[in-house]
Amino acid sequence: MINFKPVADSNERADLHIHTSASDGDLSPEKIVEKCLRLKLGAIGITDHDTVSGVKAAKKAARNSGIRVIPGIELGTHSDGIEIHILGYFIDVESPALRQYLVQINEQRLRRTELIVESLARNGIEINLDKIIDKAGNGTIGRPHIAKAMVDAGVVKSYQAAFNKWIGDGAPACEKKSIQAPGELIDVIHQSGGVAILAHPGAEWTRDGIRKLKRHGLDGIEVVHPRHTKKTEAMYRKLAFECNLLVTGGSDFHSPLRKIDPLGKYTVDMTVVQRLANYCERRINA
Numbered sequence: 001m002i003n004f005k006p007v008a009d010s011n012e013r014a015d016l017h018i019h020t021s022a023s024d025g026d027l028s029p030e031k032i033v034e035k036c037l038r039l040k041l042g043a044i045g046i047t048d049h050d051t052v053s054g055v056k057a058a059k060k061a062a063r064n065s066g067i068r069v070i071p072g073i074e075l076g077t078h079s080d081g082i083e084i085h086i087l088g089y090f091i092d093v094e095s096p097a098l099r100q101y102l103v104q105i106n107e108q109r110l111r112r113t114e115l116i117v118e119s120l121a122r123n124g125i126e127i128n129l130d131k132i133i134d135k136a137g138n139g140t141i142g143r144p145h146i147a148k149a150m151v152d153a154g155v156v157k158s159y160q161a162a163f164n165k166w167i168g169d170g171a172p173a174c175e176k177k178s179i180q181a182p183g184e185l186i187d188v189i190h191q192s193g194g195v196a197i198l199a200h201p202g203a204e205w206t207r208d209g210i211r212k213l214k215r216h217g218l219d220g221i222e223v224v225h226p227r228h229t230k231k232t233e234a235m236y237r238k239l240a241f242e243c244n245l246l247v248t249g250g251s252d253f254h255s256p257l258r259k260i261d262p263l264g265k266y267t268v269d270m271t272v273v274q275r276l277a278n279y280c281e282r283r284i285n286a
């Protein structure tokens, strides 16, 4: 059973794409909830990269507060040279299939971090792996933590310089993440009882590409996103309608220091959340 009660005449808004310190966000789940309460949001989707460890804390912080926390995740891969991010909503965070997948992904992430450290060392930059692991804390380890450790070690002037010079896509010390088939990401979200949504397709996706993902089981498209112009948004809204896909949206918030993705600025209405819940409910009961 999906635990979501409808609010038929609610004027509240929902921000369905939020990162916390459980992955590469700067704010704790508790702080996110506090801020979203102040913004008077009706629901928030906690969608950390490759982890659900922020969901429980957010739910606890939101208890009896009127704000609903939708358990979510953002998984990523590449296909045909395009980066694909898939959001999952209303997932069961205890699902064995999901747990197993996340253990495997996070082992791969650690291995990749080691490869980047080795690559930096070959270029004369010594960064201690443990320092990077410290930066990640209990969360998903990734390049943001490497960049922070590089700043601390004084080998680059800034976080951004670490990406530009060394670890950004195509830079000398960047190592690719392992590649899963897009269908595998969708499957694991379905196995954990959730809906699978293509995140921020931007300008890269073709109609055929999206139809192909739909054949793999894709349930919807993230239409409202800071990277989308009004024109892109309208195009995906139309495509979603034509392909019978759900429509979602959110700010992709990471940090108050990043001006491009302000928390609570990119939202959808509560009927969208209701539709996601109904969709999962129907699939579970099918």
Ligand code: AMP
Pocket (backbone or CB within 6 Å): 024, 049, 141, 142, 143, 144, 160, 163, 164, 168, 169, 177
């Ligand atoms: P990873 O999952 O380890 O590949 O890291 C991806 C994250 O690194 C993204 O979500 C961004 O937060 C950050 N990132 C990737 N590329 C850049 C870049 N060129 N400049 C700044 N941050 C970046």
Ligand code: ZN
Pocket (backbone or CB within 6 Å): 019, 024, 049, 254
């Ligand atoms: Zn991120």
Ligand code: FE
Pocket (backbone or CB within 6 Å): 074, 085, 199, 200
């Ligand atoms: Fe993303």
Ligand code: FE
Pocket (backbone or CB within 6 Å): 017, 019, 074, 252
């Ligand atoms: Fe994101």
